[in-house]
Amino acid sequence: MTDDAVDLDEKFSHFTEHWSPKLVARINDYDVKIVKVEGDFVWHSHEDTDELFLVLDGELTIQLRDRDITLRPGQLYVVPRGVEHCPRADSEVRALLLEPAGVVNTGDAGGDLTAVVESI
Amino acid sequence: MTDDAVDLDEKFSHFTEHWSPKLVARINDYDVKIVKVEGDFVWHSHEDTDELFLVLDGELTIQLRDRDITLRPGQLYVVPRGVEHCPRADSEVRALLLEPAGVVNTGDAGGDLTAVVESI
Numbered sequence: 001m002t003d004d005a006v007d008l009d010e011k012f013s014h015f016t017e018h019w020s021p022k023l024v025a026r027i028n029d030y031d032v033k034i035v036k037v038e039g040d041f042v043w044h045s046h047e048d049t050d051e052l053f054l055v056l057d058g059e060l061t062i063q064l065r066d067r068d069i070t071l072r073p074g075q076l077y078v079v080p081r082g083v084e085h086c087p088r089a090d091s092e093v094r095a096l097l098l099e100p101a102g103v104v105n106t107g108d109a110g111g112d113l114t115a116v117v118e119s120i
Numbered sequence: 121m122t123d124d125a126v127d128l129d130e131k132f133s134h135f136t137e138h139w140s141p142k143l144v145a146r147i148n149d150y151d152v153k154i155v156k157v158e159g160d161f162v163w164h165s166h167e168d169t170d171e172l173f174l175v176l177d178g179e180l181t182i183q184l185r186d187r188d189i190t191l192r193p194g195q196l197y198v199v200p201r202g203v204e205h206c207p208r209a210d211s212e213v214r215a216l217l218l219e220p221a222g223v224v225n226t227g228d229a230g231g232d233l234t235a236v237v238e239s240i
Contacts, residue, residue, distance in 0.1 A: 008194045027170045027198050027218060030150065050147045054216075056194070074128045074176070078147050096174075098147060098218065 008034060008056065012094055014120050021097055021105060023119040033097040033117060043086040044109035051079045051099045058093035062086075071095075128154060128176065132214055134240050141217055141225060143239040153217040153237060163206040164227035171199045171219045178213035182206075191215075 011024050011034055019041060021033035037060065053062060054076040062069040062077055063086040069077045079085050106114045131144050131154055139161060141153035157180065173182060174196040182189040182197055183206040189197045199205045226234045 003200065004197070005189050005191055006196050008196070025172065025196060025198050027172045028201075028220070030218075032172065032196070032198075052145065052147045052152065069125050071125055075125050076128070076145060076152070077125050078145050078152075080123065081148075098150075100148070 008096070011120055012036070018092070019105070019113050020115045021117050023117050026101065029101050030098060031101045031103075031117070033099075035095055035097055036092055037087060037089050037095065038092045039089065041087045042106055042109045042111055042113055043084055044107035045082055045084045046079075046099070046103060046107045047082055049100050049103055050081050051103070052097065053077050053079070053087070054096040054098075056094045056096060058089060058091060060093045060095060061088045063088055128216070131240055132156065138212070139225070139233050140235045141237050143237050146221065149221050150218060151221045151223075151237070153219075155215055155217055156212055157207060157209050157215065158212045159209065161207045162226055162229045162231055162233055163204055164229035165202055165204045166199075166219070166223060166227045167202055169220050169223055170201050171223070172217065173197050173199070173207070174216040174218075176214045176216060178209060178211060180213045180215060181208045183208055 006024050018036050018038050021035040023031050023033050025032040055071040055073055057073055060071045065084050126144050138156050138158050141155040143151050143153050145152040175191040175193055177193055180191045185204050
């Protein structure tokens with residue numbers, strides 16, 4: 001990790017793929033990641049941790065089993081640990097994610113969308 | 121903490137004071153706080169934790185002993201644990217802070233700017 005200011009727009013310029021979070025900073029043992037998403041993810045949960053989504057651009061729907069949480073730029077939501085969720089975006093969304101280091105994006109679901117997190 | 125979306129602009133509308141972080145969300149044992157700052161804070165450090173600053177509006181200078189880190193909207197910096205720093209803003213800045221629950225804003229310095237963090 002660089003010991004310098006991190007410009008999120010500059011970091012977003014380095015990749016185009018969706019559903020593949022990139023590590024941009026670390027605070028203690030937590031990862032600060034950014035991600036571009038579009039379309040539907042997979043239903044999953046994280047048994048051991050909450051997960052924070054902060055939308056920077058676009059509109060993100062975090063589908064829960066009993067309701068939808070809709071996030072626009074400047075809005076955040078913390079998915080509680082153990083709660084099944086499935087993010088969805090009709091057009092591209094840029095978001096910041098926060099969770100402990102080592103959390104797998106697809107949680108208990110696994111599958112093709114499981115990403116290896118690279119530092120950028 | 122509400123189990124719903126958090127709109128940061130709406131939260132900022134609830135207070136005017138400077139250097140008094142407000143709790144808007146919690147992720148595991150970490151606090152997500154927002155703060156309005158203007159002027160000079162105090163030199164201090166946090167011996168046990170890193171501290172993340174994400175600027176949402178305005179320009180924030182985080183003075184370190186050997187250099188300044190300047191942050192504009194969409195830019196973040198993680199002050200490493202134990203590193204002395206003194207935030208400064210010539211005009212009002214809105215920022216998001218992240219650190220473990222219970223961290224005191226003035227760290228080892230204490231003094232009049234020490235704030236009790238309220239949830240809003």
